[in-house]
Every structure is written in C-alpha cells, then in structure tokens.
Amino acid sequence: MTDTGGQGRPGTRLTGRKDGIPLGRIAGIPVVLAYSWFIIAAFTVIVYGPVLQRNSPGLGVTAYFVAFAYAVLLLISVLVHELAHALTAKIYHWPTEKIVLNLWGGHTQFESFTASPGRSVLVAMAGPAANFVLAAGGWLLVSSGNLTGVADILANIFVWANFLIGVFNVLPGLPLDGGRLVESAVWKATGSQEKGTIAAGWGGRIIVVALAVWFVVLPLLSGGRPDTSLMLITLLVGGFLWMGASASIQQARLRGRLHLVDAAALAEPAVGLPHSATVAEVLALSPAGTPAVVLFDGDGRPVALVDAGAAATVPPHAAATTPVTAVSSALGAGAYVPQWSKGQELLQYLAQLEGQQYAVVDQDGAVTGLLRQSTVLNAITGKDRRGHKHGPGRAERQRDSQNQGQNR
Numbered sequence: 001m002t003d004t005g006g007q008g009r010p011g012t013r014l015t016g017r018k019d020g021i022p023l024g025r026i027a028g029i030p031v032v033l034a035y036s037w038f039i040i041a042a043f044t045v046i047v048y049g050p051v052l053q054r055n056s057p058g059l060g061v062t063a064y065f066v067a068f069a070y071a072v073l074l075l076i077s078v079l080v081h082e083l084a085h086a087l088t089a090k091i092y093h094w095p096t097e098k099i100v101l102n103l104w105g106g107h108t109q110f111e112s113f114t115a116s117p118g119r120s121v122l123v124a125m126a127g128p129a130a131n132f133v134l135a136a137g138g139w140l141l142v143s144s145g146n147l148t149g150v151a152d153i154l155a156n157i158f159v160w161a162n163f164l165i166g167v168f169n170v171l172p173g174l175p176l177d178g179g180r181l182v183e184s185a186v187w188k189a190t191g192s193q194e195k196g197t198i199a200a201g202w203g204g205r206i207i208v209v210a211l212a213v214w215f216v217v218l219p220l221l222s223g224g225r226p227d228t229s230l231m232l233i234t235l236l237v238g239g240f241l242w243m244g245a246s247a248s249i250q251q252a253r254l255r256g257r258l259h260l261v262d263a264a265a266l267a268e269p270a271v272g273l274p275h276s277a278t279v280a281e282v283l284a285l286s287p288a289g290t291p292a293v294v295l296f297d298g299d300g301r302p303v304a305l306v307d308a309g310a311a312a313t314v315p316p317h318a319a320a321t322t323p324v325t326a327v328s329s330a331l332g333a334g335a336y337v338p339q340w341s342k343g344q345e346l347l348q349y350l351a352q353l354e355g356q357q358y359a360v361v362d363q364d365g366a367v368t369g370l371l372r373q374s375t376v377l378n379a380i381t382g383k384d385r386r387g388h389k390h391g392p393g394r395a396e397r398q399r400d401s402q403n404q405g406q407n408r
Helices: 037-055 062-092 117-143 147-168 177-188 193-221 229-254 280-283 307-314 343-348 373-381 394-407
Strands: 022-025 028-034 096-102 105-110 268-274 291-295 300-307 326-332 336-339 356-359 368-372
Touching: 022 307, 028 062, 037 062, 062 096, 062 105, 062 117, 062 147, 105 307, 117 147, 117 280, 177 193, 193 229, 268 280, 268 356, 280 368, 291 368, 300 307, 300 356, 336 343, 343 373
Parallel strands: 028 096, 268 291, 336 356
Antiparallel strands: 022 028, 096 105, 268 368, 291 300, 300 326, 356 368
C-alpha cells in the first residue's frame, strides 16, 4: 500500500538476499510474497477468529478459516493496489523492478527513472483508486442480496477493507500514497522535489501523532480503556509510518546534497607514477606527502597508493634503490573514476567498487586526484567522521566562489 519503492527515485536492488516466495509475474512484473506476510495473516486469524465465532456461533471452528480467508482477501486487495501503481507507471515507461507483498501491505519497487509532479501524483493515486473501485464492486454484490452466510460475511469485509485501505492511503503524508500529493504540490510551487518530500514526510509524522491521539490518548482522557487489539495495531502502524516518514525526510536531505558529490571538486591533488618507480622519484614529486602519489601498471591503470609516511622513513641513501611498491598499498580492483563523474551517477559507480580510496583520472587516463570514501560521505551527510555538522566543504566553497564571480 505504501510507496516505499520511491517514485521519482531508483529502487534499491537487493542482491544475495531472498525477498520471499515468488508468486510469478503479472503483466511482466515479478510479484513476491514476503515471509513477513504470514505474521499479519496469523495476527488476523488470532484476533479476528474469536470475534467471528462470537458474532456467528454457528460457524464454530470454521470462523478461524474465515478469518484466514479475510487475510487472503486483504492480500488480493493490496496486490491490486500495487498493480495499479505499476501499470500506471508503465504508461510513462517507468521500469518496475518488482511488487513485494509484506507485513505492512506491500510496495512497488521501481528502477531508475525521471518523474514529474503530475505523473508522480497519477501513479500514486492509481493505488487508492483501484481500492475504491473494488469497494464499489463489492458493495454492488452485497446490495444485490444474493449472498448469505460466509460469502456475505467475506463480501462485507472485502468492501470495508478496500474502502479503508483507499481512505487511509490518501492521507497527506509519506510513506502513504497521499504524501505524493503534498510532495508534488510543494515540488510544483518551489521547483524542488526535495522540499516536497520533506514536507510530505512531516505530513506523515503529523498523521502518526493524530492516530495516537485519536485511538489512544482521547480514550484514556475520557476515562475509558482503549481496545487492546486496536491500540496494538495503532502502535504498529504508527511506528511503521513514523519510520517511513523519517526515512523519506532523510533521503530528501541527502538528495539535496547530491550536487556536492563531484569527483573533481572533492578529490585531493594527486599525481601518477609507474609502479616500477623508486621511493626517490616519489619524494621528488611529493616531498611533503602532497600531492598524493598513485601508482599505475603497464596498462596505465591505477593499482596502488603510496603511503607518504612510510616513504618518508626510507633512509636517503636507500631511496633511489627502494622500489615504491615497498611503501604502497593496493587499491581495490578498478578503483578509479573519471574526473567528470558527479551526483547519483558517481554514487552508483562507487557502490560497485572495492576499497575506500579511488584514483581520479582525466579523459586521457592520467591521474589528477585521489577521492576518499569518507570525503564523499561527508559531502552527502554534511558531517565529519565524529558525526558533527561542519561548514561548507571544498565543493561548496568552489560553487560559492563561482557564483560570486558570476554576480560581479
């Protein structure tokens, strides 16, 4: 029901991890039943079974099977909801990676694509709209008067479940679908998707507070005792929504700093030397440890980084005969990036590389800098290694000086 796949952003591929039970494909879209769904199915049977048995004594033990059927109907309703998202997204050629049905309902996970405020709203609202259509169809069936017994019970449950799913999902806050309305409105008004996501995330937090007040605080203040099952559901749903809203806010803030992730701007000065060089050649190029020295192999590929401290300890009389490989450490396989890489493209590229240090090369393959993983993380989070906020970094200062130059 919730859009945790992230409209307007790439979905996260999970490798080496089984998401659940594959249910096949619908319209070419893989559908997976997460193992966590069985938790909510068991909860439904345990909680709703006795209620059915009490309201319809003639059912006996069958009441628990009816409760399980209720859980399955909810599953089908959520599947239709997510398919509506995916099929609407197909109209705009948004690639859908998969649909996952889980403890919290489900989510549609998209691959990389570019969204707009209008399209984001249409894709998001397709889910609740599908539930309202199902509720209307179920209501027509119930109102015909042709159903009796268990069929009538399940049909009524189906109607109310889809109606409530639809209403709940249009509430104006992430990670609910209605949050996309808030996001898109602010996005359209400000031109910033990040500001829209943050606003919608706060909307989600407000919804959590409102749910807690309505279902827990008010009954307590009125002298009553909240229903245990209802309170537990409120706490679980509220906790999930709060985490989803907080994650949306955090992701938006990180996206807002993506422009600072620039290989050329974040790299420290570095020069390249063949791995056959000596320590004396390193000290001649970098007598004080700056710039950094990256070694490349016979094919011109960066393969190692010289340890400036270790190079400085080599006695002067031995520097000319000591191979530089004796004071260097290997870089990860393919640990070099083009100096023009930046933003999401750079992050995705670095995620595929080993190690924490990467050579930066120009279009001719020559080493121009050294990029450290910690520097990239600091640029994204705005924090230093100790977790403290820091002021503008090199990339920010560079951008600001460019702006000042343009304004003169």
